[in-house]
Amino acid sequence: MRLSQLFTKTTKNVPADETARNAQLLIQAGYIHKEMAGVYAYLPLGLAVVENIKQIIREEMNGLGSTNELIMTSLQRKELWETTDRWDDEKVDVWFKSELKNGTPVGFGWSHEEQITNMMKNYIASYRDLPANVYQFQTKLRNELRAKSGIMRGREFVMKDLYSYSRSDEQHQAYYDAVTAAYLRVFDRVGLGDVTFVTTASGGAFTQFSHEFQTITEAGEDVIYLDRQKKIAVNEEVYTDEVLAQLDLDKSQLEKLKAAEVGNIFSFGTTKSEQLGLYFTDEDGSERPVVLGSYGIGVTRLMGVIAEHFADNRGLVWPENVAPAKVYLARLGDAPELVKPADELYERLTVAGAEVLYDDRDVRPGAKFADADLLGIPYRIVVSDKTLAANNYEVKARQADTAQQLNLDDVMKTLGVIG
RNA sequence: CGGGGAGUGGCGCAGUCUGGUAGCGCACGCGGUUUGGGACCGCGGGGUCGCAGGUUCGAAUCCUGUCUCCCCGACCA
Numbered sequence: 001m002r003l004s005q006l007f008t009k010t011t012k013n014v015p016a017d018e019t020a021r022n023a024q025l026l027i028q029a030g031y032i033h034k035e036m037a038g039v040y041a042y043l044p045l046g047l048a049v050v051e052n053i054k055q056i057i058r059e060e061m062n063g064l065g066s067t068n069e070l071i072m073t074s075l076q077r078k079e080l081w082e083t084t085d086r087w088d089d090e091k092v093d094v095w096f097k098s099e100l101k102n103g104t105p106v107g108f109g110w111s112h113e114e115q116i117t118n119m120m121k122n123y124i125a126s127y128r129d130l131p132a133n134v135y136q137f138q139t140k141l142r143n144e145l146r147a148k149s150g151i152m153r154g155r156e157f158v159m160k161d162l163y164s165y166s167r168s169d170e171q172h173q174a175y176y177d178a179v180t181a182a183y184l185r186v187f188d189r190v191g192l193g194d195v196t197f198v199t200t201a202s203g204g205a206f207t208q209f210s211h212e213f214q215t216i217t218e219a220g221e222d223v224i225y226l227d228r229q230k231k232i233a234v235n236e237e238v239y240t241d242e243v244l245a246q247l248d249l250d251k252s253q254l255e256k257l258k259a260a261e262v263g264n265i266f267s268f269g270t271t272k273s274e275q276l277g278l279y280f281t282d283e284d285g286s287e288r289p290v291v292l293g294s295y296g297i298g299v300t301r302l303m304g305v306i307a308e309h310f311a312d313n314r315g316l317v318w319p320e321n322v323a324p325a326k327v328y329l330a331r332l333g334d335a336p337e338l339v340k341p342a343d344e345l346y347e348r349l350t351v352a353g354a355e356v357l358y359d360d361r362d363v364r365p366g367a368k369f370a371d372a373d374l375l376g377i378p379y380r381i382v383v384s385d386k387t388l389a390a391n392n393y394e395v396k397a398r399q400a401d402t403a404q405q406l407n408l409d410d411v412m413k414t415l416g417v418i419g
Numbered sequence: 420c421g422g423g424g425a426g427u428g429g430c431g432c433a434g435u436c437u438g439g440u441a442g443c444g445c446a447c448g449c450g451g452u453u454u455g456g457g458a459c460c461g462c463g464g465g466g467u468c469g470c471a472g473g474u475u476c477g478a479a480u481c482c483u484g485u486c487u488c489c490c491c492g493a494c495c496a
Contacts, residue, residue: 009446010457011429011430011431011445011446012430012431012445012446012457013430013431013432013444013445013446014430014431015430015431016425016430016431016432016488016489017425017426017488017489018489019489019490036487036488037487037488037489092496093494093495094495110496111496113496142495144494144495145420145493145494145495146420146493146494148489148490153495202496210496221495264496266496294496296496330455332454332455333454363454363457364453364454364455364456364457364458365454365455365456365457366454366455366456366457366458367456367457367458368455368456368457369455369456369457370456370457371457373456374457382455384455385455386455394455
């Protein structure tokens with residue numbers, strides 16, 4: 001994309017109503033727009049990041065097999081939630097509610113477990129229909145008492161939620177373990193593999209424990225105790241001697257750290273199936289409740305955590321896999337003899353599959369460099385009188401201190417593209 | 420929801436205490452000089468000071484109410 005064609009702009013002014021680093025930088029760089037507290041619009045560059053993250057998740061989810069993507073509704077009816085006793089504001093304090101013209105109450109989806117599970121009754125009747133696993137990317141609406149931390153905790157946010165329907169505890173556990181592994185691959189691919197850990201947390205009403213995926217960051221809201229050797233952690237909420245013994249963890253080996261919950265997985269057993277009436281006929285003709293699991297990844301929160309984790313004093317720094325573009329092509333000047341090779345390189349890289357943000361604007365070099373840094377694009381390539389005279393290109397990685405002078409072949413090699 | 424802070428051109432702020440119809444920086448438009456780390460000079464456009472009511476000859480400024488935002492806490496499938 002040519003920057004001259006992009007409507008967003010960067011700004012030197014730090015937004016006054018944000019203290020979270022992720023929100024400050026994302027707004028300054030033009031990735032997001034704040035509509036109100038905890039509610040953000042995703043502009044072209046921000047949307048590109050969201051889509052990249054979604055695509056990585058999608059690939060890992062589809063890779064699990066028998067896992068299908070769908071999308072549920074935002075408007076939900078009251079009756080289903082009453083079935084599991086979660087309609088009452090006393091029970092769930094994040095509800096947004098409204099009503100139809102005829103007075104019928106409706107809720108705005110803050111979760112979709114009830115809806116999906118109820119729908120699955122239409123399709124699950126036999127052990128032959130199991131396992132069945134479905135997921136979606138949904139905008140969740142939650143009336144949080146207080147939004148904070150920029151896009152890491154909003155009232156409206158994108159979440160990937162996956163629900164598994166299994167025939168038995170064994171079948172469920174196998175899938176649960178497979179999802180755990182897939183989640184770790186997701187966090188690895190978005191660049192947070194080194195700082196994200198499976199964390200034992202409270203299991204709620206259905207099982208003793210659930211598991212969270214916690215990313216170490218000062219911007220997080222949770223406190224975890226991490227065993228770096230074993231690469232597992234315990235959430236502060238279940239940090240007791242009894243639990244540590246159960247998990248075979250040694251207190252003296254644990255590090256207390258702040259972290260952000262980027263994912264979580266729950267086993268529900270058959271409780272919810274029984275509440276909602278989801279049964280199947282087993283091989284022996286007996287009717288049994290389906291074993292349920294629920295697995296979430298906060299997509300936009302994850303984007304905020306990535307922004308927060310990698311940012312430096314010059315701006316954002318995106319890992320290649322999630323960056324809105326791979327290359328920031330800065331053309332220093334607009335003389336015809338400069339425009340031609342720059343346009344050609346832009347075409348060439350794009351055709352070769354490298355996304356390019358082409359800075360073809362009529363602004364001074366310093367402004368282009370500053371924007372390249374603020375936007376956090378992994379590679380900056382400069383085409384200027386100097387590079388033209390030397391018959392090469394100047395390439396600098398976002399995190400590198402110095403640039404390299406490379407010919408076209410080496411540029412392509414450095415970027416890992418063919419063409 | 421409790422405590423604290425703040426709402427003034429698109430953005431960041433000063434002005435409020437000591438009422439006299441609004442100013443700076445960024446951004447924007449025009450002209451000129453510039454061109455490898457957010458250029459400079461000159462000229463120019465844009466706000467009636469969150470909203471409502473009140474006091475006053477006169478309110479961004481004083482009073483009352485209200486809405487919103489930020490921070491700390493509580494809360495958090």
